[in-house]
Amino acid sequence: MTKSSSRLIGFHVICESSKAAEALIGEIPSLAKRGVNLLIVEVDYNFEYVSHPELRGEDPIPAATIKRIVGLCRTHGIRLVPEFQSLGHQSWDEKTYPLLAKYPNLDESPGKYVGNKGKDPWGTDFYCRSWCPLHPDLNPIIFALYDELIDVFEADALHVGMDEVFIIGDADCPRCAGKPTAELVNDAHDHIVKKRGKEMMMWADRLIDGEAMGYGLWEASKNGTYPAVDMIPKDIIMCDWHYERRYEKQGTKKATFPSVRFFVDKGFRVLPTSFRDVKVVKMFIDQSLAVPSDKMLGHLCTIWHGLEPGRAARLPQLKAASKKIRKASGRS
């Protein structure tokens, strides 16, 4: 087993309002005390964007609030990375998020899935809208938002999301139908890494062959996107998440997570990512630590609801992850 004092104990939080950002501020000192040294803050449209004010969410986070987060993270030695959910997740239930609400021409499936309902091409219930990655008007808008987040967070990396994409290469899209699906990742990489000199992180699920590895259709790809793993740059950090309910039902003996080694063998750095059940989290970490490579960066804990005051650092799964990663890294 490789020992590294720099292994990451990450915490991912979703910040959909200025109120949520204020709540996060209160948690940062105790998260640092718990050992967290990477904080990923998913902001999406919920910032006071200047380049595209029409795309601000309903209660956007002011830059001054972000600067307080930046200052606190710096004081406590936490690497702070903003996230902008890209490609998929452009709607939730009946609500379509600002980009496709304001610019419906950028939708991958404009006019389809009325009311965000119906069956997607893979036979599952419609989940979320996607933007069209090949629309010529898209990248100038999105990259302006990326730039604002990188700048206000004074970040050395950006997480671009890209998980759970079910509407992709729509048969009716004049640009995307029948095209390979790697271009959008490479476009984002060109901007974030080559132009801005930052690191790029993304959710890894669309790059995993779900059938071959025995994963489910959310945490891995069963819609043909996985060959893109061989068409994208190897310096992207893969946040490899697994938190489907079946692991809890199966019990820890049967759950295996072969994608950590898969990404390392491909040459990527990988950040295994968990949620909920503590037993599953512990087993996922044990299997990750058994991958003998510094490319296995540590562990990322996620929560997908608002922070309750004083509770974040006491989440059982974060306590368990911190203990295991600290021990493996030789940290006290």
Ligand SMILES: [Zn+2]
């Ligand atoms: Zn398209």
